[in-house]
Amino acid sequence: MKLLLTSGGVTNPSIHATLVQLLGKPISECRALCVPTAQWGHPKCDPTSVRGFLAAEPRWQHSSGLGWASLGVLELTALPTIGAQRWIPWIREADLLLVDGGDATYLCHWMRASGLADLLPSLPDTVWLGVSAGSMVLTPRIGTHFVEWPSAPDDRTLGVVDFSIFPHLNAFPTNTLADAQRWAADIGVPAYAIDEQTAIKVVDGCVEVVSEGQWTKFGP
Numbered sequence: 001m002k003l004l005l006t007s008g009g010v011t012n013p014s015i016h017a018t019l020v021q022l023l024g025k026p027i028s029e030c031r032a033l034c035v036p037t038a039q040w041g042h043p044k045c046d047p048t049s050v051r052g053f054l055a056a057e058p059r060w061q062h063s064s065g066l067g068w069a070s071l072g073v074l075e076l077t078a079l080p081t082i083g084a085q086r087w088i089p090w091i092r093e094a095d096l097l098l099v100d101g102g103d104a105t106y107l108c109h110w111m112r113a114s115g116l117a118d119l120l121p122s123l124p125d126t127v128w129l130g131v132s133a134g135s136m137v138l139t140p141r142i143g144t145h146f147v148e149w150p151s152a153p154d155d156r157t158l159g160v161v162d163f164s165i166f167p168h169l170n171a172f173p174t175n176t177l178a179d180a181q182r183w184a185a186d187i188g189v190p191a192y193a194i195d196e197q198t199a200i201k202v203v204d205g206c207v208e209v210v211s212e213g214q215w216t217k218f219g220p
Contacts, residue, residue, distance in 0.1 A: 001120055002127045002203050003160075005135035007167035008196030009062030012212040015199045022127045022201070023095055030095040032068040037076040038099070038133040041106020041149040053100050063098055063131050076107075079114035088119065094126065101132030101167075104142045105152035111137065117158055132167045135200075139164040143183045145174075161202055166193040169214055177216065184218035191218045 002022045010016050023030050036053050039045035051057075054073055056065040064071060072090065074097070079087050091097070099107070111117040120128075128138070136142045138160040147155050164187045166180045180193035192200060197213025209215055 001123050002125070002201075003130070003138065004127065004199055004201055005130045005138065005161075005165060006199040007132060007135070007165075007169070007171075007194045009060075009131050010066055010129070010199075011062050012197050014210050014212050015197075018199065018201055018210045019127070019129065022203070025095075027066050027068060029069050031070045031072070031093065032064070032096045032098045032129075033072045033074040033090065033094045034064055035074050035076065035097055035099040035107075035134065036102075037110050038102030038104065038107035038137070040077070041103030041109075042101075042133070043148055045102050063100065063129070068096075076110040076114040076116060079116070084115055091116075091119065091123065091126070096127040096129055099128065099130045099134030099137070101134055103147070103149040103152070104133040104136040104157055105147055105155065106149040107133055107137045108157045109149075109152075111158065120160065136165050136167065140189050141187055143187050145179070145183050161207075162189060163207070164189055164191040165200070166191060169193045169195040169198075169216075171196060180216065181218070187218075189219065192216070193218070 010019055034054055036050045039050050053060050053064055137157050139157055140159040141164055142155050144155050166183050168175045184191045194215045195213040198211035198215045201208045
């Protein structure tokens, strides 16, 4: 897949241009599938926030509200009960998976349980636009600092990329650079702290930071 891993979505012209380049055509011509699943695993999310994401309400102007040709919903918790022959074509027909935030360990659980995690290597032309936990789920670990799902066995996630992400840099009192440094000291892999104006593009293993804000890389 082509990955655009963000903290807050497509928040500035640089990230927007990168997304269009990955898609290969204007956003207005692209079909997106929204994945709200991570929200159900986080105590600060609820049916109202899920509705806001799916309805492209103003708070989600940088993700579901970008002006897609079509927006569908891919709820991973439902997929194991309906059969892969039904839902896999939906994904193959989409230009982009728009994966919202919440709890990354919960999202990881359902990506594995649904079979979506196994499908990713067969989607070379599909774009993955992650927001917060939707980005973190592709990393090896998220750190206990970000685990909110009580049933999470640990902080490990899918490891599609070989680095970890500390999102929302300076957006919250517990997400300062000093907090990120302490988090990175225990994470055991290269890592990036990124703010809402930063994204990480990954294509064919090549990593590029796209930013009009603040970011820091930790480790080798």
